[in-house]
Amino acid sequence: MTRSQGGSPQPPDRTAVVVGGGLAGITAALELAGAGLRVTLAEARPRLGGLAFSFKRGDLTVDNGQHVFLRCCTAYQWFLDRIAARDLVTVQDRLDVPVVDANTGRTGRLSRAALPVPLHLAASLARYPHLSLRERASVGRAALALRALDLADPALDDVDFGSWLAGRGQSPRTIEALWDLVGVATLNATAARSSLGLAAMVFKTGLLTDPGAADIGWASAPLGDLHDGRARKALDAAGVRTLLRTRTTGIERSADGGWQVALETGPGRGEQLGADIVVLAVPQREAHALLPEGAVQHPEKLLRIGTAPILNVHVIYDRQVLRQPFLAALGSPVQWVFDRTESSGLTGGGQYVAVSQSAVEHEIDLPVADLRDRYLPELERVLPAARGAVVRDVFVTRERTATFAPTPGVGALRPGPVTRAPGLFLAGAWTATGWPATMESAVRSGLHASREALSALGLPVDNRVLEAA
Structure with a gap:
């Protein structure tokens, strides 16, 4: 117990450890820190953002995959405001999706x-x-x-x-x-x-x-600028201690009834953190491996939540071949094509398009050469301006476990944020948010987990964001 300058007793500092630096973990850390807790966020990767990130390829900044949101994604837009990144996204004034049939060449619009x-x-x-x-x-x-x-x-x-x-x-x-x-x-x-x-x-x-509600939004800057750069600044401003390249190896009860979180901070280096609150914001299989015995009634359910891949084929042309921000295709293996020229930093003419392919279990492990042979001719069918254009580069990004599989029965497998272990909470797009595996679901899960944690500590909870949604 500490004392203020006037001598009246003050409650001891409350501490929290958030495991995982994706959108769910960032959200939970910001909310807990905003309520006055001393928060440490531990992320195994060298960056924040989870599966919505960017990387460098030569002079280009490449998003690992095309991520969009809808105007009805109110929690994700709250998150953008919270990390001061609203200026880095674009939202349509009105829903407008060009849809081209590769077999007929006809274009319609939704x-x-x-x-x-x-x-x-x-x-x-x-x-x-x-x-x-x-x-x-x-x-x-x-x-x-x-x-x-x-x-x-x-x-x-x-x-x-x-x-x-x-x-x-x-x-x-x-x-x-x-x-x-x-x-x-x-x-x-x-x-x-x-x-x-x-x-x-x-x-x-x-x-x-x-x-x-369905007006489409997307990042007009690299995803890393939002989910790593701006998010890191917001976490720093909130007083969160952010540890990157830090793997969580164990979570155990401490003698005082709190938690001990074991961290591996480098080769042969580790750290033990005590915490009143732990939020486990990692994918379901990692969560299963870290959950203390008895924390979840049927932990095997987490392993029964399947995963689904997403493939992105990135093509650099010597000229403009797509005149809209994006389009959808029918009658072709191509699903959606996005213009990533400006956000990637491509200069000197030409155009960078990304082909975003969901639910492609049969293609996710194909060699790049096979994917090139499959998709370049299809792009010429979908984008007539690509016929005769010079292809400067083709590369592929793959997320083999991009989302949980939304198969019938999955709802009964998704756990809520509260576990049977007091002070331990779950977050992640795979938890029971009611949404599929989207950025919206990830943010909602972080809000749910942090607010359940604050309620368990007897601290005030602001549910307006979730209620508004």
């Missing part, structure tokens, strides 16, 4: 009008050239059925989205040209392999709540 839900999408759908008139009409009926679903109903998690869509009159072409166009990018799985609960959450929240 866009919204300034009308109430669901009329805001009606005009775009009526003109959508990739579906027949009957298929377009069937989409409206399925959307109304989707809107009527109760997201709190756990039975939705046991149904696959593809079967549900087929049962509401959605043809294979409709699923491919509309539902999977959006769903694969947000869920990292096709409708047939996605939980109806997670799919309904994505489509209801993004398309059937607020007219602007």
Whole structure:
């Protein structure tokens, strides 16, 4: 017990250790520090940001993968404000997605009008050239059925989205040209392999709540500038001690009822930290390895949460081949193509595009030469201006465990933030946030974990961000 200058007793310092420096861990550390705790954040990598990061390739700054968010991602936008990075992102004034069919060369658009839900999408759908008139009409009926679903109903998690869509009159072409166009990018799985609960959450929240909910946002600077650079400054300003290249090797109860966290800070070097609060913000398998015995009732469930890969093929052309910030493709292995020229720092003419490929288990380990042979001709089909352009460079980034797999039944495997061990909490996009594995889910998990921790300490909790969402 310490005493103030006036002699009145003050409560002892409360301490916390956050294991993991991704968005979940950064969020938890900022919230705990903001409530007055002395916080240490330990990250095994030499940088912050988890799986949303940048690296140098010659003179270019390359994002490991294309990450986007929607206007309805209120927690992630709160995070951007918290780390003072709002100026480093772009958000569409209105949803507008060019969609090109590589087989026909026709381009349609998924866009919204300034009308109430669901009329805001009606005009775009009526003109959508990739579906027949009957298929377009069937989409409206399925959307109304989707809107009527109760997201709190756990039975939705046991149904696959593809079967549900087929049962509401959605043809294979409709699923491919509309539902999977959006769903694969947000869920990292096709409708047939996605939980109806997670799919309904994505489509209801993004398309059937607020007219602007699905407006797309993206980083207009390298992801590392946001999730490492600005985040590090915010953590420093909050008084968080940030340890990089620091691996957590054990978490045990201490004699005083708190926690001892064992850290490996370098070859032959280690540190033991005492803490009142520990937030474990690492992927599910790492969390399983670190959890003390009895902390989770059924720890084997964490190992049953599958993972799904994301592949990015990066191409540098000698001229401009894409005139929009991004586009989606049909009738081709290519899913989404993004212009990364300005954010990468490419100079001297030319254009840098990134092909973002989700749910590609069959391609994730292919050699670069095979991927080059597969995707360069496809880009010429999707982007006619690429025909005849000189390819200056092609390289590939792979995240083999980019997200958790949103398969039916996964909801019953995702734990909440509170464990059976007082003072120990879980965070990560894979925990039970109600969202698929997105930056939004990661931030929400950090908010949930930190607020449960503060509540356990009897400290005031501000839930306005989560309630607003």
